[in-house]
Amino acid sequence: MSQPTPSFYNLAWRWHFYAGLFVAPFMILLAITGIIYLFKPQLDPLMYDHLINVQPAHHALSADEQRNLVQAIYPQAHISQYLPPINPERSAQFVLHNGGRELNVFINPYSGTVLGQQDAKLNLQAVARALHGELMIGTLGDRLIELAAGWGVVLVVSGMYLWWPRGQTAAGILWPRFSRRGRILWRDLHAVTGFWGAALLLFMLLSGMTWTGFWGKQYANLWNQFPAAMWNNVPASDVEARSLNTAARQTVSWAMENTPMPVSGAHAEHMNHGAHSSGPAAPGVSLQQVYETATARKVEPGYSITLPTTAEGVFTIAVFADDPRNDATLHIDQYTGEVLTDVRWQHYGNVARATEMSVMLHEGKLFGSPNQFAILLVCLMILLSSVSGLVMWWKRRPQGRLGVPPLRHDLPTWKTGVVIMLALAIVFPLVGASLIAVWLLDRLLLLVRAKRPDEAHS
Template identity: 65%
Template sequence: MKGSTPSFYNLAWRWHFYAGLFVIPFLILLSLTGIVYLFKPQLDALMYPELLQVPVAEQRLDADRQLALVRQAYPQATVRQYLPPPAQGRSAQFVVDQGGLELNLFVDPYRGTLLGSQDARGTLQAIARRLHGELMIGTVGDRLIELAAGWGIVLLVSGLYLWWPRGSGGAGVLWPRLRSRGRLFWRDLHAVSGFWGSLALLFMLLTGMTWTGFWGAQFAGAWNHFPAAMWDAVPKSDLQAGSLNSASRQTVAWAAEVTPLPVSDPHAAHNGQATAAQGADAARIGLQRVVDTAVERGVQPGYSISLPKGESGVYSVALFADDPRDDATLHLDQYSGALLADVRWRDYGPVARTVETGVMLHEGKLFGLANQLLMLGVCLLILLSAISGLLMWWVRRPQGRFGVPPLRHDLPRWKTATLIMAVLGVAFPLVGASLLLIWALDRLLLSRPAAPSCLQQG
């Protein structure tokens, strides 16, 4: 800083430091778990071939006989979900609750044999998904992920300001000076990888935040609207279709999460279809009839069927497709088989269509292997920028001190930065609350006039 001309570089650097301090551990975790989930199809085929692959035979057992096999093998379990074979030579899957433990059971649909089971929450993919979405600690973890994503935007904006060329050439700006050593080497890696990955990081943060429990739920509630006539003649519960999703398993597409979950007519169970002694369960339509309805309605393979919960529950057919244009969410009365709701891509609004497409790009599913490799490159860029930022801080921090960048106290109010922070705080309320908290702590505890040190950059 020269003369009395105020420089905002130091102020931006200070906020970049705070943002990085909080966000970088999350970016590393999200990138690593994201890479695992990104290659789920390949990893599952490699790790569980004996559960997923079966020899093709001439005839396949219907879903009701497969269900009977599972109930015979696990008489005390509650069957929650059925996933028909997605292709020839693939097994069928049931999800059951056995004494509080959620199990994946795999059935050979040609021979009627049970292939094996998994702890549904203990597989590599389930753990990666739970870490990625909620740190395996429920609502608190979800809020921390959301907060980290919002602060990631602060990190990105302040980082671009610090990176912005100030009269230098392309070295250290567009490409790293690989012959440099020490702090300069890590600085170049951090700045250059951060610049090239900035738009991709912003895309990943925004598409990821749509799944969060607070901001994402508010966003979905504001933008995901369906014609009221779709539900006029449908008896509805107090639940939404999103209740079928869990931290370890995605069942219903994001756009359909806010739709009402209909209810079945329990009186139909006793209208000549079953005696009181038999109960409502005997009056349910067969599972194969639900499969047939899904096929008749043109639902693409890969869907799941959630079985009814209680006397008023419904069968829910859901496809969270790699191509969102194939998404489907259907609800059937468990007694009559009547179709109560059928939500497809055609019913999505423009925002829902944009978000669903973005999510599929985020998860590497839209364009197959090319999409996977592109997202892998993005994850590696984020990892490189995050790790090099940590190493840069470690190399240059003063001995015995945390290394918070010093703040000049003669800086006038930076109107542009104030506006940016205000917009972020309003758009992302958790970020806004944390900004106010950190500003107060910074003013009370950390802001001290300081002489220039080895931390300052020019």
């Protein structure tokens, strides 16, 4: 491969610089919060042993008895969700809204003792998840995360061009030169982790973007389709199942997010399509009956039961399983107990199956500990690459200036690069809009520097 012209190299470097300066803080945050959430199975029993671990006994209270005991302690609270014990050594959990707060309340299913509570939005895992998904600032945070992930793709593409071996020694590209010091060593650490981790980083960025509110929703609408016949005999609303998911809590799987929520049949004929009654729920079936339905239908332990909130609402049994082949989402009529829909892995389309598998790989859950530690390694590589990139910039930047790499005036058109950038702009619209903004800013900076030749020359 012929040696590229300096100006061609400078263009890639310039885009890499812009992308890196914007993306690095987000990548550091995503890696740290990702590690926390990655080890949720180990951290929760360690941190909340008094809340989640119980001594098994011969007889367990019914779901309704447990609910009544919790309601007696929180008489003003509205109970929204019940999570049965995942095994005989675990407590049951209720999610309730009390005085403007959302609480997780834990109860011993044998003795009925309420073990304690935690703030559903401010415990370690909920905060890590909310920061990871939307920076704890709602839609704006979601868009910023999506933008950072899209620019992360730009970062990987430009980085691979910058550091792809071109006949020179592989030292500093395939392995770091620990004999060097200062900026050279930081540069090697950045290049080597980026070179070996590029494919893994792309996988993490793209699999994570399936959950975003803008690109992820369009992706789901395009690819995540179920046979229309599945809903033919089910009275449905315009509310989607994604409404059951929040930044801090996952209820239904990605594949189910854009499916319609059914309505309880006894009231379906009294409602306009998509309109919800303001009346409260008044279930004719008990929570225990819903629990027994889940047991009879062999739903994998670890599921939740979401209670209806309106007169047309339904009970929803949902498990977002570590192995997506065990996913299940059941909607149940609150008056008759009829199972309106029962969606499993076999109902997913091929894209939905691939996406669910990639999401579980992303979260380190699909193959147990090996998957978990592989994702930990990826997160550490992301941290090292991001931190080393920032250190390199800090060491080389001119005093009091941003230190944007210079752009040669005799720059030829980079045809491949233009095609790649156009493709990214089309596939990721937020990236496309920001590319235009950055290009305009770049032109402005060049004009300013052209008017200040002394500073540009220095």
